[in-house]
Amino acid sequence: MKFKLKIWRQENAQAKGKFVTYELDNVSDDCSFLEMLDQLNETLVDKFDKPVCFDHDCREGICGMCSLYINGRPHGNDSGITTCQLHMRRFKDGDTLVVEPWRAKAFPVIKDLVVDRTAFDKIIQEGGYVSVNTGGIPDANAIPIKKVDSDLAMDAAQCIGCGACVAACKNASAMLFVSAKVSHLALLPQGSLEAKERVDNMVSKMDELGFGYCSNTGACEAECPKEIKISNIARLNREFFVSKLG
Amino acid sequence: MLNSSIGKKLLMALAGLFLCVFLVVHLGINLCLLRDDGGEWFRAAAGFMSSNKIIKVFEVFLFGGLILHIIYGIFIEIKNRISRPISYNKTYASQTSYFSKYMIHTGMIIFAFLGLHLINFYFVKLGWTPAPQGIVAVEDKHDFYNMAINLFQNPVYSFVYIGFMIFLGFHLHHAFQSAFQTLGVNHTKYNTLIKATGTIYSIAIALGFSVIPVYFLFFWGK
Known part of the structure; x- marks a missing residue:
């Protein structure tokens, strides 16, 4: 060719x-x-x-x-x-x-086609983790999790942080990325303990780094290589309101 | 809360939904124009809206919400443009909801219409602008019925009005479901219902308002 x-x-x-x-x-x-x-x-x-x-x-x-x-x-x-x-x-x-x-x-x-995606790492550093001591492998049934929640958490956890959502968005918004990271932890019992601080800090960092505002066009969802859904963005919004008002 | 991007969008969405409710009320009153009763129902409805104390309070909220929606809309648009200082050579081939890409443009068109609309009606009531003259005599500055007849008898005004209403429909088509998404309402069970309601709502508003000039141009007094 x-x-x-x-x-x-x-x-x-x-x-x-x-x-x-x-x-x-x-x-x-x-x-x-x-x-x-x-x-x-x-x-x-x-x-x-x-x-x-x-x-x-x-x-x-x-x-x-x-x-x-x-x-x-x-x-x-x-x-x-x-x-x-x-x-x-x-x-x-x-x-x-x-x-x-x-x-x-x-x-x-x-340089050329290489961009610096450190901004995503900075957002992750604000709360994309759970503060627990690691140890031996826990028993799979020690913490019961609803099947539907574990499925949604796994779907969100598929995000590989490539930045296609930001690239596709006409506003260069990082909402899909942040929503995937917030969702995958918020849906699980291990992540729910720090849910309020996490969403607050990650959204603040996202705003501070100069990403645009989501206008719900759905371009991110259409281009995400891992097919992360914008229903996660709605969850991020809910989590954010709860953290501020709850 | 309001310092954050999500907080600002929440306010925009709430103001937008309030404006959506206002449009339904406005359309309801305007549809009274279609009754061949010499404007009896329309005058009664318009009279109630301009004299009722509770409505007066809502009027403050309406203008407040409108200004908030516009100011935040412009602020967010500027912020979004700054977020991508160098634009793409080949732009946006991604699959998106079509009208969502032009919200600021349709918003500006609606704003232009609003200016015209206020000059023709609201500012007349306040005594700032002269009443629209035409084939029927306008009794006083509260005689919106005859002002509407005079305006809609003009084919240029009527078609421009319908044009504006089509753009209003485009704006509402994305706005309605987008507001729910911003409020965090997204559920596989209800998404289809929200989107369908938004589509029906936007068509009903655009069509409902457009029917009135068509009636006065082609059917009124015949």
């Missing part, structure tokens, strides 16, 4: 970036989007050009490290997957692919 790639190139955080267009031929339809970029980088290195920087790690769709805003969609034109699981057969031969980094004030570009 043959592609025209319009890729955002930016030397460093301070530099002014620009789009650079590359032509790439002989791309296998079985290769992933990241493998296609590897192939591009090999051709660039052969020509003594600087390779395109992009984030990646596990390449199994579970780590949340890869990003890329491809043709107007985070993780490209497929649903429920990360960029590493996006295959070139999903595009047409001869397509022009516009590849951009996540765009948000809270996610500054480090």
